[in-house]
Amino acid sequence: MLTQDEIKQLVAQQAAQLVQNNMTVGIGSGSTVYWLIMELGKRVKKGLFFRAIPTSKHTASLAAQQNIALAELNDIDRIDITIDGADEIDTQLQLIKGGGGALLQEKMVAAASRELLILADQSKLVPQLGKYPLPVEVIPFGWKQVQRNIRETYNVEAILRMQDNQPFISDHNHYMLDCHFERIEQPDVLTYELNAIPGVVDNGLFVNMADLALIGYPDGKTETMHR
C-alpha cells in the first residue's frame, strides 16, 4: 500500500508526462504540486522546454531551482494547461482550494487556462464540499467586519488563519478566514455571495473550473475523472 505522499508522487509523475515542448503551463501550489515540479525538473534536464506560470511565490522559487522557465501572467495570452492540487473535490469536480493560502493567484491562472487538471489522492474526494474549512481571502483593513458578516449570515465559524502567532499573510498581503461551513449545498451561489461582501478578495471555491481530476489510490491505481 502506498503512503499519501507516494500517491501524490504517483499522480504527479503521470501528469508531468502531459507537458509538451513549448507549452505554457500553469503550475499550482502545495505538497502534491511539489512532486509535479520535481518531475518536470527531471524532464527539463533531459531537454524539455516550456514556460511556467507559477501560482505562488513558493512555486516560483521551487520551479526556478529546477531550471524551469518562468513567465508572467501578463506576458502571455492563454495558458495551455494548469496542473494544481485541491483540498476537497466533489463528484462534479467542484473544488475547495486555498489550504496553503494561494487561492487568489491559483484562480486567476486557472481562469486563463484552456484546461485545468487537478491532482489528488483519494482522501480529497468527498460527496459534498464543506468539511474542509473554506478559505476566504480578505483585506486586513476592517477584516473583523467581514468575519462578523459571514458568522451572522451563515451561522458558521470564520476563523482568522494564524502562523507563528501572527495573522497568516498571503502572497498579496491579505488575511485568510477559514470558514467552517461543514456542508456547502450550492457552491455556485455561495462563491458569488461571499465575493460580494466588501473586503473579500476571493474565496477558495472553484466552481465549474476543473476539467479533469487525476485521483490516486493506495493500491497504486489512478483514475481520471471528467466534468
Ligand SMILES: O=C[C@H](O)[C@H](O)[C@H](O)COP(=O)(O)O
Ligand atoms: O493554497 C493551496 C492550494 O489550493 C493547494 O492546491 C491545496 O491546498 C492542496 O494542497 P496539497 O497538495 O498540499 O494538499
